[in-house]
Amino acid sequence: MSNARTERRFEPTSATPAGLLLLVLNAGALAAGAGAVGFYLRTKNPESAPYTTEALALGALLLGVATALSANRGLRVRVGAAGVAFEKGDLVRVPWHGLARVSLEGAAVRIEGKSEFGTGVSELCSLHTHREALAALVAEAKVRVPSVLGAEVEARVGAPAGVAGEELPLEPVQIAGRRCAASGKPIAFEGDGVVCARCERVYLRAAAPSSCACGQALNGL
Ligand SMILES: [Zn+2]
Numbered sequence: 001m002s003n004a005r006t007e008r009r010f011e012p013t014s015a016t017p018a019g020l021l022l023l024v025l026n027a028g029a030l031a032a033g034a035g036a037v038g039f040y041l042r043t044k045n046p047e048s049a050p051y052t053t054e055a056l057a058l059g060a061l062l063l064g065v066a067t068a069l070s071a072n073r074g075l076r077v078r079v080g081a082a083g084v085a086f087e088k089g090d091l092v093r094v095p096w097h098g099l100a101r102v103s104l105e106g107a108a109v110r111i112e113g114k115s116e117f118g119t120g121v122s123e124l125c126s127l128h129t130h131r132e133a134l135a136a137l138v139a140e141a142k143v144r145v146p147s148v149l150g151a152e153v154e155a156r157v158g159a160p161a162g163v164a165g166e167e168l169p170l171e172p173v174q175i176a177g178r179r180c181a182a183s184g185k186p187i188a189f190e191g192d193g194v195v196c197a198r199c200e201r202v203y204l205r206a207a208a209p210s211s212c213a214c215g216q217a218l219n220g221l
Contacts, residue, residue: 005172007080008165009087010133012073025066032059077125077133082170082200084111084137086123094121096144097181097199097214102137103150109134109157113148127156135160144198145214173200180204181213194221 038052076087085093098114108126115121125134134157141149175193179186181201187193194203196212203209203218211217 005081005170006167007078007082007085007170008136009076009078009168010130010136010165011076012129012133013131014073014129021066024062028059028062028064028066030059031055031062035059073126073129075123075125075130077130077137078168079133079136079140079165080168080170082173086121092121092123095200096141097196097201099141099145099148101150102141102148102153104153104156109153111137131157132160132164136165173202175202178202180207182209183207194218197221 032055035052035054035056035058038049038055041049042052078085078087078091078093083093083095083099085091093116094111094113095116098116099111100113101110102112103110105124107128108124109130110122110124112120112122127134138149138154138157139160142154173195175187175190175195177187178193180193180203182203185204185207187202187204192205194205194208195201196203196214196216196218198216199212199214201212201214203212208218208221210219
């Protein structure tokens with residue numbers, strides 16, 4: 001493919017101040033602790049510590065909220081021609097054809113699929129800290145692999161507010177050494193393969209169907 005591949009890199013925004021997170025975490029621990037003490041007192045005298053169950057429930061709830069708020073807070077996410085990628089020490093990249101599901105999970109979006117190396121990926125990105133990346137992801141997925149988008153994801157995430165993130169160049173799609181998505185046969189040389197422009201599946205030119213598994217026409221490539 002001649003057109004340059006790029007992706008955009010999104011920094012998480014800190015819509016949840018670290019102080020607030022700490023506050024919720026402390027309140028949760030305090031409530032859970034009070035509940036635990038109450039539980040102990042009740043074993044001695046069933047009439048004592050009347051709010052034990054409530055304190056335990058509140059503690060669990062607050063700790064749950066803190067977990068949701070802190071989920072992948074610092075994670076940088078990239079979205080572009082090569083799919084969606086997460087900067088987790090190594091770059092964990094899920095190509096568009098490997099993306100299985102993008103679904104709402106409370107105030108966050110779960111992104112599931114298989115990495116370029118075939119390993120399972122499941123990442124949770126908060127609507128608060130990763131809205132720009134999620135908006136870019138949903139906008140791209142809508143065009144490339146619309147079937148992976150869960151109900152109401154688009155409505156909750158919203159459209160990209162403008163051009164956001166830092167643009168990064170991508171290497172051309174690696175073809176040599178890959179396996180044909182139709183025949184499973186290895187592709188020895190760059191020139192023997194064709195790449196779907198929409199989902200980036202790779203096919204042996206000789207075995208390529210007229211349209212990709214994603215529906216994109218492959219004729220004329
Ligand atoms: Zn395709």
